Amino acid sequence: MLKVDGLAYRYRDAAAPALQDVSLSIPAGGVYGLLGPNGAGKTTLISLLAGLLTVANGDISLNGQPLSAARTANPRAIALVPQDYAFYPMLTVAENLAFFAGALGLAHGERRQQIDAAIAFARLEQVVGKRAEQLSGGLRRRLNLAIGLLGRPQLLLLDEPTVGVDPQSRSFLLESIAALPASGTTVLYTSHYMEEVEAICQRVAILDQGRVLSEGTLDDLLATAESSAEIELDQPLPPALAERYAATDLGHFKFALFFRSTVAVARLLDELAEAGCTVRQLHVGRQNLEQLFMRLTRRSLRD
Amino acid sequence: MTRLLALWTKETLALLRDRHGLAALFVMPIIFILVMTMALHDAFMPGAAIDVAYAIVDLDGSPHSQSLARRLGKTGSFRRVADPVTTDAARADIRSGRYALALVLPKGFGERLLTPAGSDGQATEALTLMVDPTLNPALQLAFRNQTSAALGMLRADELTHSAGKLFGLPTTARPAERDWPDEIVSTAVQNDRSIRPPSSVQQNVPAWLVFAMFFVVIPISAILITERQQGTLQRLAAMGLPFRFVLLGKLLPFFVVNQIQAVLMVAVGIWGVPLFGGEALAMPSGAGLFHWWLVAAAVSLTAVACALLVASLAQTTQQSTIIGGVGNILMAAIGGIMVPKFMMPGAMQTLAEWSPMAWALNGFHTVMLRHGDFAAILPDLVKLLACAALALAAATWLNHRQTA
Secondary structure, eight states, rough: OEEEEEEOOTTOOOSSOOOOOOOOOOOSSSEEEEEEHHHHHHHHHHHHHHHHHHOOEEEEETTTTEEEHHHHHHHHSEEESSSSOOSSSTBBHHHHHHHHHHHOOHHHHHHHHHHHHHHHTTOGGTTTTTTTTGGGGHHHHHHHHHTTTTTOOOOEEEEEETTTHHHHHHHHHHHHHHHHGGOEEEEEOOHHHHHHHHEEEEEEEETTTEEEEEEEHHHHHHOOOOOEEEEEEESSSOOHHHHHHHHHEEETTTTEESSSSTHHHHHHHHHHTTOOOOOOEEEEEEHHHHHHHHHOOSOOOOO | OHHHHHHHHHHHHHHHHHHHHHHHIIIHHHHHHHHHHHTGGGGTTTTTTOOOOEEEEEESSSHHHHHHHHHHHHSSSEOOOOOSSHHHHHHHHHEEEEEEEEEEEEEOTTTTTTSSSGGGSSOOOEEEEEEOSSHHHHHHHHHHHHHHHHHHHHHHHHHHHHHHHHOOOOOOGGGGGOOOOOOOOOOOOOOSSSSOOOOOOHHHHHHHHHHHHHHHHHHHHHHHHHHTTTTTTHHHTTTOOOOHHHHHHHHHHOOOOOHHHHHHHHEEEEIHHHHHTTOOOOOOTTHHHHHHHHHHHHHHHHHHHHHHHHHHHOOOOHHHHHHHHHHHHHHHHHHEEEOGGGGGGGGHHHHHOOOOHHHHHOOOOOOOSOOOOOOHHHHHHHHHHHHHHHHHHHHHHHHHHHHH
């Protein structure tokens, strides 16, 4: 559906490019996760996809058509839901929806229909007459999302759509977003919450310092040949073992270890017994997204 | 059109819910007009009646003394109050502050009119002027001069009359009742520099209207900066809404706001100011009214365009309030809104030529005071519209630059 090929972007007066040689393929009908630490280039990529920045190097195509031509043909094909509450706090929920439907240029009949659909989708029926500034964080997020759906976009760009909401609202938002592909809207989802991405995304790209570090289906990325284990001991891990298993000290005698294959686990337990270490807890299995993310982007702080 | 209608509705609703913005746009200028018109009431009336009272103690009671009193009364500069009967009563009145001047016409004034200062060898009692010593010396002198002039005229007329009778010359009957001074007729010769200065209400209504119109900067920037900070502008751009639509969406509602301000301020000038004892504002009619509206429309476009420029320059609403508020006050101070331009020294008047508010006020005054036609207001209209176009272009460029 959306293909990004060799995309590069440098801001005016910036020393380093914000994006370099980014290639992605986002298939239709799914939720695509875009991960990366702060400053990785996620917002730049979203801005280019939303048409807020002009593509200078590389290509973006939507359904085989260059992005600019696709946007001219159908300006509502791609919708952006910014991370901020991008609506008018002094207007009511209904007035906000009516304004954005009007700004999209929807004709009267379609406008009514789309507003009703958006209200039903985000379950805003109880608050349509309330001013947006009086809504809770969860309701604001729902309104923010509802506005994005007014134009029935083919691709919805969601930038951190669950920041600052309670667990109930988060669960509702995630369920709603996961259901969007079924009604014909493909979703590009950026978030810092790995468990959210793991829960609703079928494909993921990890971006850092303007480059794509890894891209593919979630299953492929997590199911590597290597296995990881988290182990808790009653004393420090002997240095020889720490070196052999590329151990990371997690503190409190907890260590993260990597194995070439899971058969090595039995050998490790023997070696620990010989060294007089008691194993308090052992967790073996495929890595989770957070572990993969931290390993690929390194652990250093970014800002 | 659907998009513009949506934008206009949104701006209108947002403004109607912004109480501070509404107060700055409508309440503040009305208060300014009323207060400043009243406060500057007399400062705008050169040559107006001097509010100093005098009385005449006529101890003579002759036709001549009465004639002098009438002649003095006709000058109208000083206010005559009911006359005391005696010198002592006059002294007491001055002491108590009822009036500041009392002219005593001595007994025998009429008989001795043509023999002043004892020119016939007999002593003549002088006229006495009793004054409140705190009265401005210039005013004391002015009254003395008026009295001397009236006395001189009376004497000359009397002499002409007597001599005429003596030599059989043609004379008018008793000429004592002629207006004084009837020989000097004032003719106002107007050019650009000697234009009749505006009255207090004529200065203050257009001045504070211009000031209020430029205050749209506060609500316009408050909304535009919120839109930028909250990502709403990005969202609208992602929806394919060109930025010129966003600008157009703000131009019309605030143009309407400016027109409502104009109607309101003029209404205050016509009906509100007289309620507080001031002079009612006189508005031009017919083509003049249309020209007045053209100026108002040009001022509005400039004010909204400048507001959009400030909103594009400022990053936060605090910044825009400072840039917009201080900028407006400076433009008003330089442009003759706060201190009328005709009261400024030459150098300041030249500086005033650089303030859009001065062009605006000048345009209004051209229509209201000089009854200027379209050609007369054209230079100010061109300057205002050029300023508006430049500000709009700069605002558009700044917004494109910020997103590039």
